Structures are given as C-alpha cells and as structure tokens.
Amino acid sequence: MINSNMYNYIDVLDKAADAAYLRNDIIANNIANNSTPNYKRQDVQFESILQASLATGGETLGEMVERVNMNLDDLNSYVYTDHSSLSYRLDGNNVDIDQEQAYLAENQIRYQALVDQMTQEFGRYKTVLSS
Numbered sequence: 520m521i522n523s524n525m526y527n528y529i530d531v532l533d534k535a536a537d538a539a540y541l542r543n544d545i546i547a548n549n550i551a552n553n554s555t556p557n558y559k560r561q562d563v564q565f566e567s568i569l570q571a572s573l574a575t576g577g578e579t580l581g582e583m584v585e586r587v588n589m590n591l592d593d594l595n596s597y598v599y600t601d602h603s604s605l606s607y608r609l610d611g612n613n614v615d616i617d618q619e620q621a622y623l624a625e626n627q628i629r630y631q632a633l634v635d636q637m638t639q640e641f642g643r644y645k646t647v648l649s650s
C-alpha cells in the first residue's frame with residue numbers, strides 16, 4: 520500500500536486484481552479436478568466484501584474509497600468450498616466443466632479490465648507530473 524491519498528483508487532484496484540488472480544488459480548484447480556471423485560468446487564469471496572466496505576449513504580465515491588483505503592487490510596479475499604451446488608454426478612463431484620470455463624472467461628475479462636484501469640490511472644498521474 521502506498522501511503523498517499525493520491526493512490527486510493529489504485530490500492531483498491533490492486534486488491535481487486537489480487538482477488539481476480541487468486542480466483543483464476545482456483546477455477547483452474549476446479550477444472551483440473553473435474554474428474555476427481557467427491558471433489559467440491561471452490562471459489563473466492565471478494566466482491567461482496569468490497570461491496571460491504573463501500574456500503575454507506577451520503578458519501579461521494581472518492582470519500583468511500585478513501586474510507587475503504589484506511590482499512591485496506593480488512594479488504595481480503597478468501598477461498599471457500601461450495602457445498603451449496605448440487606451434484607448430479609454419481610461420484611459426488613459438483614464441478615460443471617462448462618460453467619467453470621465460463622467463470623474462467625469472465626474472470627479473465629475482469630482481471631484485464633482491472634489492470635487496464637490501473638494503467639489508465641497511472642497514465643493520468645504521469646500526464647499531471649510531466650506537465
């Protein structure tokens with residue numbers, strides 16, 4: 520974390536990109552264990568944690584991000600095992616390979632968008648500093 524309010528958005532985007540990177544690994548692991556008996560798919564919880572951190576009334580987006588940035592260590596993603604998905608397979612595995620591939624594609628797009636946003640933010644700072 521960089522100790523300046525100037526980087527609040529980048530610090531939050533960095534946490535989101537870290538969660539997307541972790542999710543990519545978890546989804547790849549789910550795909551690899553598609554034929555493992557009794558394997559239960561895993562996923563990463565982050566978006567709901569971020570949403571809860573941002574959820575307050577009457578603040579501007581900048582103020583919300585600044586508040587979240589003050590408690591950035593609380594904004595961590597975690598891996599959980601999804602026991603809620605029903606398994607229609609006889610081996611007890613609840614991984615649906617088509618669904619996992621869709622999740623993987625969605626997550627790769629999300630990760631690339633987050634990296635693009637950070638690049639644009641740094642580009643803005645570069646423009647201001649070079650003027």
